[in-house]
Amino acid sequence: MTPRRGRRPEGTGRAHPGHPPATARALGWIAWEPTPPTDQEVATTTSELAERERSSYLFPRHPGEADRLDLQHHALREALGRNSLAPLPSPARVLDVGTGTGRWGFELCWEHPKALVGFDLVPGRAEHPAGYRHVRGNLLQGLPFRDDCFDLVHQRLMISGIPLGEWPRVVAELARVTRPGGWVELVEPMVKPERLGPTTQRLGDLLLRQVAALGLDTADTVFGSLDRYLREAGLEMVRREEVSLPIGEWGGRVGSFMLSDIRAVCTRLCEGLRSRRAISAEEAADLIRGSTREFEEYRTTWTVAIALGRKPSRSP
Numbered sequence: 001m002t003p004r005r006g007r008r009p010e011g012t013g014r015a016h017p018g019h020p021p022a023t024a025r026a027l028g029w030i031a032w033e034p035t036p037p038t039d040q041e042v043a044t045t046t047s048e049l050a051e052r053e054r055s056s057y058l059f060p061r062h063p064g065e066a067d068r069l070d071l072q073h074h075a076l077r078e079a080l081g082r083n084s085l086a087p088l089p090s091p092a093r094v095l096d097v098g099t100g101t102g103r104w105g106f107e108l109c110w111e112h113p114k115a116l117v118g119f120d121l122v123p124g125r126a127e128h129p130a131g132y133r134h135v136r137g138n139l140l141q142g143l144p145f146r147d148d149c150f151d152l153v154h155q156r157l158m159i160s161g162i163p164l165g166e167w168p169r170v171v172a173e174l175a176r177v178t179r180p181g182g183w184v185e186l187v188e189p190m191v192k193p194e195r196l197g198p199t200t201q202r203l204g205d206l207l208l209r210q211v212a213a214l215g216l217d218t219a220d221t222v223f224g225s226l227d228r229y230l231r232e233a234g235l236e237m238v239r240r241e242e243v244s245l246p247i248g249e250w251g252g253r254v255g256s257f258m259l260s261d262i263r264a265v266c267t268r269l270c271e272g273l274r275s276r277r278a279i280s281a282e283e284a285a286d287l288i289r290g291s292t293r294e295f296e297e298y299r300t301t302w303t304v305a306i307a308l309g310r311k312p313s314r315s316p
Helices: 039-054 065-080 103-111 164-176 199-215 220-234 249-275 282-296
Strands: 093-097 115-121 133-136 150-156 177-190 236-246 303-310
Touching: 039 065, 065 103, 065 303, 093 103, 103 133, 115 236, 133 236, 150 164, 164 177, 164 220, 177 220, 199 249, 199 282, 220 236, 220 303, 236 249, 249 282, 249 303
Parallel strands: 093 115, 093 150, 115 133, 150 177
Antiparallel strands: 177 303, 236 303
């Protein structure tokens, strides 16, 4: 690019022969100073990295992950007809464990504008209802709340983050922070959808390798044991429901939500397979395209279990 002619700004002339060239700062070409991070910023970043190392969460961080989780929420809410099946007309204190984007908690907060706490490994959204609070932490290290604290403790879709062997301990921890007479609600899907075509079956088998490597459930053990976990944690009046979610436009609004969600899941996990050279970019694209077609052809569904239990009231 040819510089425009005109008067040179003061101090921007060429360096004289024999003199070291002036820096951009000395020549007045930049007006900002690099600001080193504060000790608190360094500590926060170090803590975040350490938390991720200790986490077993399956899905990589991605800009589109928030949209995917919101779609998942909308599909479940529409299929169930409400956000919670717990028989609590007006809970005063609610804990949402593994809150993700916070969408479930936000909506419950709008319905019951009291105190709701979202607990997750990553920060929540900056904009939220007035009664909503976010607490950061790793569930596998325990909950930082006192005993008998919440009317309702809700946890869903954590099969992708809790190792199989940790489930009884985690559910006991959820029960610990629930007040006597309060409820724990768990929502978890089967590991794989049902009625799969051959392409989708191959994709699912590849993805299960990643699941197994993290120590997560690969055989529907969690799905089949949710009510047992609640009973073993000392809860009573335990009940279980199941709902079958369609995947594909054939399933209407819920099916379309789930199609977008599952396609994003496959895309994120295929990125991990590609990074480890397990499959090529072309094979990943073919598997995702083929699966999308098969969801419609085979009318694929994904069954989700909802289990609830009440913490016994203390004897007088």
